[in-house]
Amino acid sequence: MNRVYGDRKTILILLIPPLAIYVLLKVVPVLWSLGLSFFQGNTLRGFEFVGFDNFTTFATDGAALQSLWVTIGFALIATVSQVTFGYLLALLYVFVLRKGSAFVRTAVFFPMVLPTVAVALLFRSFVAVGDNQGPVNDVINFFGGSSVEFMASTAGTMATAIVMTLWSSMGFYAVLLYTGLLDIPDEIIESARLDGAGGLRLVRNIIVPLSAPILLSSIIFSLNSTLKVFDSLLALNGGGPGTSTSPLTLYMYRTAFEYAEYGYGSTIALVLTLLCLVFTLTVFRSSSKRVED
Amino acid sequence: MNIRSPRRSMIVTGLALASIASLAACAGGGAPAASGGGEDAGSFSGTDPETFTVLTANENPTLEAQLDALAADQCKAENEALPLVHEKTAQADTVQKVTLLASQDALPAHFIAGTAMVRPDGDLGVAELVLDYEEFLTEAGAWDNILPAASSTVNNVYGQMVSLPYQYNLEGIWYNKAAFAEAGLEEPQTFDELTAASEKLAAAGYQPFAQAGSQGWPLTRLMGMYIFRNVGPEAMTDIRDGNAKLTDPEYVAGAQALQDMAEEGFFGDGFNSVEPDAATAAFLTGKAAMKYDGTWLLSNINDEEQNQIGAENVGFMPFPAVDGGAGTIDQWPANAGTAMAANPKLAGPKVADWFSCIAENYGQQALQDAGVLSGFKVNGEVTDVPETTAFVQDKISEISETVLWFEALLDAKSNSLASTNVTLLTTGQMTPEQYMADLQASVEANG
Numbered sequence: 001m002n003r004v005y006g007d008r009k010t011i012l013i014l015l016i017p018p019l020a021i022y023v024l025l026k027v028v029p030v031l032w033s034l035g036l037s038f039f040q041g042n043t044l045r046g047f048e049f050v051g052f053d054n055f056t057t058f059a060t061d062g063a064a065l066q067s068l069w070v071t072i073g074f075a076l077i078a079t080v081s082q083v084t085f086g087y088l089l090a091l092l093y094v095f096v097l098r099k100g101s102a103f104v105r106t107a108v109f110f111p112m113v114l115p116t117v118a119v120a121l122l123f124r125s126f127v128a129v130g131d132n133q134g135p136v137n138d139v140i141n142f143f144g145g146s147s148v149e150f151m152a153s154t155a156g157t158m159a160t161a162i163v164m165t166l167w168s169s170m171g172f173y174a175v176l177l178y179t180g181l182l183d184i185p186d187e188i189i190e191s192a193r194l195d196g197a198g199g200l201r202l203v204r205n206i207i208v209p210l211s212a213p214i215l216l217s218s219i220i221f222s223l224n225s226t227l228k229v230f231d232s233l234l235a236l237n238g239g240g241p242g243t244s245t246s247p248l249t250l251y252m253y254r255t256a257f258e259y260a261e262y263g264y265g266s267t268i269a270l271v272l273t274l275l276c277l278v279f280t281l282t283v284f285r286s287s288s289k290r291v292e293d
Numbered sequence: 294m295n296i297r298s299p300r301r302s303m304i305v306t307g308l309a310l311a312s313i314a315s316l317a318a319c320a321g322g323g324a325p326a327a328s329g330g331g332e333d334a335g336s337f338s339g340t341d342p343e344t345f346t347v348l349t350a351n352e353n354p355t356l357e358a359q360l361d362a363l364a365a366d367q368c369k370a371e372n373e374a375l376p377l378v379h380e381k382t383a384q385a386d387t388v389q390k391v392t393l394l395a396s397q398d399a400l401p402a403h404f405i406a407g408t409a410m411v412r413p414d415g416d417l418g419v420a421e422l423v424l425d426y427e428e429f430l431t432e433a434g435a436w437d438n439i440l441p442a443a444s445s446t447v448n449n450v451y452g453q454m455v456s457l458p459y460q461y462n463l464e465g466i467w468y469n470k471a472a473f474a475e476a477g478l479e480e481p482q483t484f485d486e487l488t489a490a491s492e493k494l495a496a497a498g499y500q501p502f503a504q505a506g507s508q509g510w511p512l513t514r515l516m517g518m519y520i521f522r523n524v525g526p527e528a529m530t531d532i533r534d535g536n537a538k539l540t541d542p543e544y545v546a547g548a549q550a551l552q553d554m555a556e557e558g559f560f561g562d563g564f565n566s567v568e569p570d571a572a573t574a575a576f577l578t579g580k581a582a583m584k585y586d587g588t589w590l591l592s593n594i595n596d597e598e599q600n601q602i603g604a605e606n607v608g609f610m611p612f613p614a615v616d617g618g619a620g621t622i623d624q625w626p627a628n629a630g631t632a633m634a635a636n637p638k639l640a641g642p643k644v645a646d647w648f649s650c651i652a653e654n655y656g657q658q659a660l661q662d663a664g665v666l667s668g669f670k671v672n673g674e675v676t677d678v679p680e681t682t683a684f685v686q687d688k689i690s691e692i693s694e695t696v697l698w699f700e701a702l703l704d705a706k707s708n709s710l711a712s713t714n715v716t717l718l719t720t721g722q723m724t725p726e727q728y729m730a731d732l733q734a735s736v737e738a739n740g
Contacts, residue, residue: 043396044416129563131571131580152565152720241565241716242723257389259705260416 030273036266047263054267063243064268067251071275074158074233074247075226078165082226083218085166086173091203093174094181105178109171116168120235123164127151154244157237161245164232169225173218180214181207216287223279227272248272337432341641345375346401348391350384350631355592356459357381359659360651367658368650375643384631388705395422400636402644403457409705411455411632418453424635426648427454435649438656442695443668446629450701457648458668459655460630462587463689464514464698467594471606472499472582480610482622484519484550487613491559494582502554503581505572506565509712510700512551512719515585517699518612518626520547525619526696532736533702539733540726548718548725555719565716577601585612587628588666588685595664595679604681609688620696625688627695629668707735 004010037054039047058064089108093101111119127150128134137147150156184207192206208215230249233239239246248268256265349356357379364372380401382390388407394400395417410417417423427444430436443458473479473490476497481487491501504511520528524543531537537544554560561567561581573593576584579602584590593599594607614622635648656669664682666689678686700708711732717723723731 042392042416044392044420124566128566130561130567131575133563147562149563149565149720152563152716153722238713240713241720242714243710244717254709257386258709260388260392 033266039263042260042262067248071247078226079222082170085170089174090177093178111168112172116231117235120232151237157245180211184210337642339640341643342639344378346378348380348401348404352384367654371646371650402639406632406634412452423455424637433645433649435652438652438670440668446627456632458629461668464587464626465611468583468608470608481613484615499582500561501559503572503575503584505569512715516547516551519550522615522620523618539729545725548728624694624696626698704739706739710735
């Protein structure tokens with residue numbers, strides 16, 4: 001067997017089919033999209049080479065820049081909250097509930113399997129106003145307040161979106177971080193306890209440093225998924241009110257498919273890809289510096 | 294130690310160059326689709342397809358049902374010669390789907406299209422991929438079946454006769470006659486009277502207007518009508534032609550009027566989240582006294598299950614005049630439904646027979662079966678026309694001048710912006726001046 005795997009021809013024969021499929025399905029479309037970002041037009045009208053015009057347009061396009069900030073803001077707030085709450089839940093599973101955490105883990109993870117659009121519609125009905133008012137306004141009314149039309153304001157829509165994202169995804173991060181915490185040897189924790197470490201001190205000085213790699217992965221997962229948020233914000237309020245909660249993905253979709261501007265749509269896609277890259281590298285660099293320190 | 298092999302570098306460079314070259318070639322080579330024989334559109338020089346395929350929106354089951362009914366009865370011979378086949382798409386995906394089909398030379402014989410696409414300067418118009426129905430139906434001897442008002446509306450909206458008027462809608466204010474009588478009101482003739490009437494209706498316990506704010510356009514239509522009454526029927530063509538700006542005071546006044554109506558509470562609680570069905574229900578159950586909407590609402594009004602206030606209590610009036618304005622109350626906004634274009638390449642003799650049969654029979658069929666008022670002549674007797682439908686028919690026959698609606702001539706991006714930003718306007722997060730300035734900037738950037 002070693003002879004077979006040591007043979008370069010065999011390796012090539014085994015590698016070429018999956019590599020070819022990968023190149024066809026992943027690399028070619030990405031390069032194709034990259035190429036399109038230097039053109040203007042669509043498949044019907046035809047394409048015209050415009051060089052870097054789409055990039056300069058992006059830099060001066062108010063709607064695009066607004067979408068960029070919405071994307072960054074949403075990603076940062078959602079990442080911090082879902083990783084933090086996920087981590088707190090993971091600590092709860094390991095140190096409080098211990099082996100009895102299975103039910104809670106399942107219950108918190110459950111929203112993850114629901115379709116995002118269904119979750120968005122659910123939250124939309126939670127904050128509804130008027131005849132079929134949702135429970136949130138019922139509670140506000142119960143305490144003497146006036147109904148709030150959350151979907152009519154940027155802050156209200158964004159707050160609902162963050163809570164919705166947190167509700168549906170923190171269970172995933174909790175399970176992910178829980179597996180990381182399980183990898184920490186019991187002996188180390190016991191030794192720390194014998195040395196007098198407990199509570200917050202134990203978490204800060206022992207648990208967090210030892211679970212740093214899985215925390216780092218969670219942050220990168222979370223950033224990459226929230227930077228590409230699309231369906232939940234579209235279903236929640238169509239990127240509104242106005243275009244104030246419209247992320248780059250939604251702007252890209254509308255540009256390419258509703259306005260049939262494929263070239264500019266590809267440019268927006270490229271900006272989004274670069275954004276994901278920058279965020280990921282930033283997290284990596286900051287973590288590697290910490291390790292060197 | 295990382296030693297870069299010159300051979301490997303050459304291979305990588307070569308691959309990169311090949312990729313860029315092939316991308317450039319593929320991307321740049323996508324010339325506009327071949328002409329659809331625009332010069333010959335109108336003659337039967339197109340080649341008949343194997344089926345009469347009609348692409349419609351999922352959201353419009355009526356058209357599919359009525360075409361099926363025609364295929365089974367009046368257009369049976371045409372259906373046997375060229376069988377009717379339906380294809381569906383989500384209305385929101387229309388532009389994407391039609392662009393893709395057209396670029397693959399796979400457009401069906403009859404298809405839904407985006408408003409901007411079928412205009413002379415739109416993607417399909419430039420590529421000559423839309424049939425001129427006037428020329429085509431004249432040659433087929435069926436043009437007389439299109440009502441002049443409907444063809445005029447289609448020409449106004451699309452700049453050419455490239456859509457069949459499966460609907461012919463007026464827009465105005467539907468009102469609850471019983472609620473008006475209770476509050477001692479007559480039909481308001483001016484906007485000030487409308488405002489005063491709304492206040493009285495609110496005092497009488499009615500929500501003055503039921504408007505589906507979640508869709509945007511039910512609100513912008515009110516603003517647009519104020520502008521048409523204030524500026525005159527050329528209000529939006531002046532914007533398109535650059536003779537006026539949305540930031541001019543008489544246009545900003547329209548946005549101000551809408552904002553004032555919202556702040557007065559005329560649209561009820563949480564109107565920005567209200568869905569169309571809920572707004573219709575609010576009106577037809579007597580909760581709201583008025584609803585600005587099109588005559589497509591007739592199907593709901595004629596449905597006894599939905600209409601709990603009774604057809605005899607439903608009135609229809611035009612948007613009132615604005616004091617000192619150049620527009621008049623007689624100018625009704627009209628539209629002929631979503632664009633339903635035809636592929637000139639497939640406009641052969643059998644397709645011509647189909648379109649002739651539709652033009653001759655659709656008006657009667659749709660009115661009799663679904664109570665739908667179309668832009669086709671009603672050839673033949675229609676029995677048991679509901680009272681409200683007959684009333685609207687009379688109105689249509691009296692009208693001498695129509696206007697478009699606020700967004701009709703805007704490009705796709707500005708159209709979308711007008712609808713989405715209206716929430717910010719009506720909740721006071723955006724001033725009327727800001728709203729119009731943003732829209733004008735979009736018109737200038739994308740027009």
